Amino acid sequence: MTDTAFPATGHVYKADYGDPVFRVAFNADGKTLRWAPFAAADFDAEAATENYQATFIRPDVFMVTWKEADGTTVSHVEDFENATVHAAITMPDHQFLTLTGSWTRVS
Template sequence: MKNNLTGNRYIMDVGVLKTELFFETDETMVFTVIEGGGLTKNGYSESVKTTIAEIRPQVYMVAWKEKSGATVTHVEDHENGIIYSNATLPDGSFYTMKGTVNPLED
């Protein structure tokens, strides 16, 4: 079933990290780091297999595992433009972040 994220691009800004999220298909997303804030390199891009669950209209839980072994789970509230992001890095570091998620305007 197609979700409403598919085919759309968003800017996620959690202060220390700013990325572009492109929901390529129902099961894949490409993230591109705009500002890595020391967590990762600016400009880094990766296509990841996602699991997307719609919690309610315009609110999604999105989870994936990166090539590095990092795992990420977002709760994306597109109605209110709020994102909650949890990431566990390969070294065991755990980050809980809150910020904004907004459609990328062409």
């Protein structure tokens, strides 16, 4: 793997912002991810699938963005070196959220 290869492809991560906590599964296709609350009883049934784009920032740091079906936009800065994630989310009602949490590979 090169420094610019996205390390999450094919893996599952826990984005723990305290409240909320999410499971984010990056599919092996390198184009789609699935996410749901971490405590979801049936991840496969409850997960939303999104098309994402990962942009290399520097070794072990990527900006990951996607737009959800309801119009929500999500931008993550995923720092694999320091195991942190920063999120900026714009909701359909234009409410803007910023979150910072831990970023842990779970599989």
